[in-house]
Amino acid sequence: MSAHADNHAHDDHGHHHKETFVTKYIFSQDHKMIAKQYLITGTIMGVIGVLMSMMFRIQIAWPEEPNVLFEALLGKWAPDGVMDADIYLALVTIHGTIMVFFVLTAGLSGTFSNLLIPLQIGARDMASGFLNMVSYWLFFLSSVLMVVSLFVEAGPAAAGWTIYPPLSALPMAQGGSGMGMTLWLISMAIFIASSLLGSLNYIVTVINLRTKGMSMTRLPLTIWAFFVTAIIGVVSFPVLLSAALLLIMDRSFGTSFFLSDIFIQGEVLHYQGGSPVLFEHLFWFLGHPEVYIVILPAMGLVSEIMASSSRKPIFGYRAMVASILAIAFLSTIVWGHHMFVSGMNPFLGSVFTFTTLLIAIPSAVKAFNWITTLWKGNLQMNPAMLFSIGFVSTFISGGLTGIILGDSALDINVHDTYFVVAHFHLVMGISALYGMFAGIYHWYPKMFGRMLNKNLGYIHFWITAVCAYGVFFPMHFIGMAGLPRRYYTNSHFPLFDDLANVNVVITIFALIGGIVQIVYLYNFFGSMFFGKKTVQNPWRSTTLEWTAPVKHIHGNWEGEIPHVYRWSYDYSKPGHDDDFVPQNVPLKEGEEELQH
Numbered sequence: 001m002s003a004h005a006d007n008h009a010h011d012d013h014g015h016h017h018k019e020t021f022v023t024k025y026i027f028s029q030d031h032k033m034i035a036k037q038y039l040i041t042g043t044i045m046g047v048i049g050v051l052m053s054m055m056f057r058i059q060i061a062w063p064e065e066p067n068v069l070f071e072a073l074l075g076k077w078a079p080d081g082v083m084d085a086d087i088y089l090a091l092v093t094i095h096g097t098i099m100v101f102f103v104l105t106a107g108l109s110g111t112f113s114n115l116l117i118p119l120q121i122g123a124r125d126m127a128s129g130f131l132n133m134v135s136y137w138l139f140f141l142s143s144v145l146m147v148v149s150l151f152v153e154a155g156p157a158a159a160g161w162t163i164y165p166p167l168s169a170l171p172m173a174q175g176g177s178g179m180g181m182t183l184w185l186i187s188m189a190i191f192i193a194s195s196l197l198g199s200l201n202y203i204v205t206v207i208n209l210r211t212k213g214m215s216m217t218r219l220p221l222t223i224w225a226f227f228v229t230a231i232i233g234v235v236s237f238p239v240l241l242s243a244a245l246l247l248i249m250d251r252s253f254g255t256s257f258f259l260s261d262i263f264i265q266g267e268v269l270h271y272q273g274g275s276p277v278l279f280e281h282l283f284w285f286l287g288h289p290e291v292y293i294v295i296l297p298a299m300g301l302v303s304e305i306m307a308s309s310s311r312k313p314i315f316g317y318r319a320m321v322a323s324i325l326a327i328a329f330l331s332t333i334v335w336g337h338h339m340f341v342s343g344m345n346p347f348l349g350s351v352f353t354f355t356t357l358l359i360a361i362p363s364a365v366k367a368f369n370w371i372t373t374l375w376k377g378n379l380q381m382n383p384a385m386l387f388s389i390g391f392v393s394t395f396i397s398g399g400l401t402g403i404i405l406g407d408s409a410l411d412i413n414v415h416d417t418y419f420v421v422a423h424f425h426l427v428m429g430i431s432a433l434y435g436m437f438a439g440i441y442h443w444y445p446k447m448f449g450r451m452l453n454k455n456l457g458y459i460h461f462w463i464t465a466v467c468a469y470g471v472f473f474p475m476h477f478i479g480m481a482g483l484p485r486r487y488y489t490n491s492h493f494p495l496f497d498d499l500a501n502v503n504v505v506i507t508i509f510a511l512i513g514g515i516v517q518i519v520y521l522y523n524f525f526g527s528m529f530f531g532k533k534t535v536q537n538p539w540r541s542t543t544l545e546w547t548a549p550v551k552h553i554h555g556n557w558e559g560e561i562p563h564v565y566r567w568s569y570d571y572s573k574p575g576h577d578d579d580f581v582p583q584n585v586p587l588k589e590g591e592e593e594l595q596h
Helices: 003-014 021-026 031-061 068-077 085-121 129-151 179-208 221-252 276-310 317-331 346-358 360-374 383-405 408-414 418-448 454-480 494-515 517-530
Strands: none
Touching: 031 068, 031 085, 031 129, 031 418, 031 494, 031 517, 068 085, 085 129, 085 179, 085 221, 085 276, 085 418, 129 179, 179 221, 221 276, 221 317, 276 317, 276 360, 276 383, 276 418, 317 360, 346 360, 346 408, 360 383, 383 408, 383 418, 383 454, 418 454, 418 517, 454 494, 454 517, 494 517
């Protein structure tokens, strides 16, 4: 940032007008407040998403048995407490949508990009505070629309979270193809607008507003992850927007982009020439990079926390940056592995197999570097560190099954079974949630000025970790046994009778894992008011955000913005009294900056 801009920002801070409740907490343009808004909105959406998953797990474990919970929550969709078949697919659809887009994307990118980018690069705020505010409110509006769609009379969207045509393209196909589907599409269009505004803001901020001395090779890995994630979002989100707009035209204006030769109850519809496979290409061109839009910020957070909590420099900084860039590039050319059973040309299938297996290399580089960072470190086993190690565990165990799904010949056998559900929940869902929890436990003092209760954090981690593997590890085996996903009951197939008890075990783990999140919610909201007050740098970390005062002020720092003299990971450096040297401490005479 130039000296002129710095002085101007400081002057602005000095003469800042008195904020009202509305300008401070609701229509705030301060990146720290917007980060909190994203986090709390994402948390509320997460509660809804987890509640849905618990409901359909109960349905799978004890199908056709009356349940008072269904009667209370589903009303007409659960006559006499027995879940209706139509609402089951709707619950799966909205659960997937909420968790992927509204919880993980907002909870990781929305929250931590907003909180950390200006603080860690030494900027007063985002490049555009106004656009940042608009981005959040578009996200909030899309969240509200998604929740409102649950109360549509004919039922919410019910075509799976991938909304493949023709179920999503023909309003008359089923109850969940009507108004609920329209609201889903409008909600996602608004969400994409929000993501694009946010991503452009993050990119411009990182490129233009770094403080003096903050070269790209001195950026923390968190910032690299957020920066590259934003670039992936700008490249791939517009493709889903085009798919949604074409789908709206098919639904409402008689076009035929995704429809061809459709029969309903013996009647031939007038559509011809379209292809549902075209929609699959457009959807997965975003859908696969979306996995990395979710997981890359978690990788950045985990890298930062591991270095800080093992009191060691991150191992292989440049290799970590290179692997982030490689993952970003490869993530945009692997989407076809979701479509191996769509009649794809076998040669094209082999190309997508090659690029999919190739992406394992940068992922493995990151995993080995995390393990090496932990090796012989002075490990501080706080909740943030436990969730970070849990992240590496689920990322590796979930990623290994991706090798099977990424191979076009092997994938055919387990496609659309619970094997796929187990794979992506471990490698993306649970890993991303662990990254998010790790980030919350680590940066909560920076957000709210108070500490979370460590003992409640331990309870939260251990029960969550046991239940996550208890749910998704057995799913691999029922998937290999051929159990299809998205079926609301398997009791009509004698072939699967032996798997019924496994589904009961999975559901019990899911219920315990869901209920224990109440401990986290109590800790999160209770600590805002009753938590122990934090010191300025509770984790003794080196990055710039811990040099800012605990009390949130407009502009982040009083007086001059700190300058940067060293890279982000000077932990346990010989020749220094403390086991950490903040980035704004000048090099001593004769001291060399670490080569990384």
